[in-house]
Amino acid sequence: MAEILDYTIVSIILLAIGIYGLTVKRNFIRMLFAVEIIINAANLNLVAFSRLMPVPNSTGQTFALFSIAIAAAEVAVGLALIIVAYRIYRNIDIKGLKRLSG
Amino acid sequence: MMSDPYFIAVSVITVASAIIALEFRELIYGAIALAITLLGIAMFFVLLDATFVAMFQITVYVGAVVVLIIFTIMLVRREAWLKLDEGGRRRVMGAVIALAVIGLVGALLAGSSIARWQASENTPTLIQIGEEMLTYYSPAFIALAFTLAASVIGALVLAKVERGKEREMENEKEGGVEGTEGAGSEKGRGAEMEEGGR
Secondary structure (H helix, E strand, O other), X not given: OOOHHHHHHHHHHHHHHHHHHHHHOOXXXXXXXXXXXXXXXXXXXXXXXXXXXXXXXXXXXXXXXXXXXXXXXXXXXXXXXXXXXXXXXXXXXXXXXXXHHO | OOOOHHHHHXXXXXXXXXHHHXXXXXXXXXXXXXXXXXXXXXXXXXXXXOHHHHHHHHHHHHHXXXXXXXXXXXXXXXHHHHXXXXXXXXXXHHHHHHHHHHHHHHXXXXXXXXXXXXXXXXXXXXXXXXXXXXXXXXXXXXXXXHHHHHHHHHHHHHHOOOHHHHHHHHHHHHXXXXXXXXXXXXXXXXXXXXXXXX
């Protein structure tokens, strides 16, 4: 059984990879990948820290379940936005979406 | 510390496929690598004895989200993106930010008492999770149901397009700079679009 710290380290590495993807990538879908990786790093932390309770405690796992469901909703809306942006601009380069800012 | 070979194997797979998901040139292989990352997270949940969350993760993420992403990629794929260049400077800055995050949070963790914390062997049962979710967290559960319904309806409304309006938009685009799309590919796209919208 690995320690809690190990899971936290993996979670930090995944968070850093996600931040790298969000800052570097210009492709809309790649940025969505990065967001997914960050959300999963957070879920991993939730479940890992719920193991710290001496008494069996299901709060962490319940929160992780809620978080996964919310992330699924976010993906649905994000992909719809990608399709709309693609239909209007024929591209998913973030640079081309400047007209969205008004 | 770090004695579990399964843990090391799963973390190597997860981190490597996360990097591949962001860096592989072909977007669709990136999506498959993302699926492997999400499966790796599910394996972590299994190692943490949270089997129900692991099952949920596989069902929702690998079963639904990645399939949705792959459909969208097929829908909007175009060769030009492969040449989308981020630029070396941007890449270096991103790597610097990522390493700074690892360094800062790692330093914080190294200075904290978290390394001494022990994971308990007591894990909640599926019955406990279900009870808590449907009693104490039932308002959140209902709000979540409404949020999901609203997001699905919103996604459908966003992705839906009227036939005439689309043609109008196409004609507008054809006259513009990017009027390189063939007319033949437009017919197939309408059917695909409906599938991708779900």
